Amino acid sequence: MLRHLTSKIKATGPITVAEYMREVLTNPVTGYYVRNNMLGPDGDFITSPEISQIFGELIGVWILSEWMGAGQPKQLQLVExxxxxxxxxxDVLRVFSQLRSVLGEASVSLHLVEVSPALSRIQAQTLTGNQSxxxxxxxxxxxxxGETAAGxxxxWYRRLDDVPAGFSIVLAHEFFDALPVHKFQRTPKGWREVLVDIDPEKPEQLRFVAAPAPTLASSTLVQAGERRSHVEVCAEGGVIIQQxxxxxTEDGGAALIADYGHNGTKTDTFRGFKGHQLHDVLSSPGSADLTADVDFSYLRRMRTFLRNMGIDSRMQVLLRNCSDASTRKQLISSYDVLTNPAKMGERFHFFSLLHPSRLEIPKRPEGLKLEKNPTPAPLPVAGFTELKFS
Structure with missing residues (x-):
């Protein structure tokens, strides 16, 4: 990957951080996601569903709630x-199985958008056994x-656009934080895009530099009135939100995005992970995961969302039905990771997209006084200088 990137830079000049991330993570030959199984204790990072089954179960309850709120369509496509x-x-399908009487005669199907052949094989084993x-x-x-044990x-698809039309509930869990971001630095001459270049003193190493003049991205993606000195913008994420x-709007459904993020307050969040430890993003490209916090505006904190969905009650049920001391200890530990403000509780966010019909204020029952919620604001949709970020 380093040879590929240095050849590319020598041929065309410094590349954007977005292009660097795209190459490192999803290059069809040497991309990190394409050729690695990076999840779990033996990988480079671990995600919420691996921490506790409660996470997926409560997401399943939310999906059924939205499906019922939409009038219980005869077709339900679960897209991840x-x-x-x-x-x-x-975990979601297990909830569906346990609440099959709620779904009735609805036709349920699972649609997975995955660019990694290696991960698709692991997913197939988890969900279908050998039936794929x-x-x-x-x-x-x-x-x-493939087909699950329940039929x-x-x-599996490579792109969201390839998923067939129809009423769908879309899940994006720790997906947006892996999408390529453009980075911009405020300078005395205005906003300049951060690029990746070859270090002239160490030809086998890469470095960050500032573009000598405005780029198309720096001229269009930085919001007017931006007060921060350093900004990360995920243009690709904006495109997916529009999709x-x-x-x-056209087919009905909902989407739930769960990720590490902020409300337009953070600056440099671009980082790498290798063996569950922070890793220099420019060192040994292709050997570590790259991520950047998602810049949300209106979202719900994870702790509030999970408790509204009943995480405390579900936790008590699991503890009552568990007699093994080590398993009880693991349940309590996973609960703490998900809800503790010092861990994921305040850093992990939920952001949902709903059909306009689900946002209508219900009619007021006779004799009941309701206060109308305020309307939310729209979503914010050759002389290189070396840059160093803490």
Whole structure:
């Protein structure tokens, strides 16, 4: 990967951070996500579904709630973007199985958007056992098909656009933080985009530099009135939000985004993880995960969301039914990780997209006084200088 990147930079000049992330993570030959199984205790990081089954169970309850609120359509497509090991989808489907009487005759199917062949095989094993097979040719939209033990169809796609139209609940758990970001630095001459270049004194190393003049990205992506001195913008994430909004408006459904993020307050969050430890983002590209906190505006804190969905009650049920001391200790530990403000409780956020019909204020029952919620504000949608970030 380093040879590939240095050859690219020598040929065309410094590249954007977004292009660097895209190459390092999803290059079809040497990309980190394409060729690695990076999840779990033996990988580079661990996600919420691997911490506790409660996480996925409560997401399943939320999905059923939204499906019922939409009038219980006869078709329910569960779509997950970047499904990891398939743990979240597995926990959600377990809830569906336990509440099958609620779903009635509804037709349920699972659609996974995954760019990594290595991860798709792990997901298939988790969700279908040996009941999946790859497509005969690479140009097929569905590159893998399978079936769960309960008979639910599972399809794999490379892009969200390839998922068929229809009422869908879309999950994006720790997906947006891996999308490429553009980085911008305020300078005395105005906003300049941060680029990745070869260090002239150490040709085998990369460094950050500031573009000598405005770029198209720095001229269009930085919001007017921005007060921070350093900004990260995920243009690709904005495109996906527009895609989701269009699908929900046209076909019904909802989307739930769960990720590490902030409300437009942080500056430099671009970082790498290797072996569950922070790793220099420019060192040994392709050997570590790269991530940047998602810049949300209106979101709900994880602790509030999970407690509203009943995490405390579910935790008590699991503890009552568990007699093994070590398992009880693990349950309590995982609960603490998910809800403790010093851990994920205040750093992990939920952001939902709903159909306009779900946002209408219900009619006031006779004799009951309701206060109308305020309308939310719209969502914010050759002389290089070396840059160093703490």
């Amino acid at each position: 973007l970047g499904p990891g090991k398939g743990s979240l989808a597995s 097979q790859e497509a005969d040719t690479e140009d097929e939209l569905v590159y893998r098909r 639910l169809p599972v399809n 989701l909004a269009r699908r929900i």
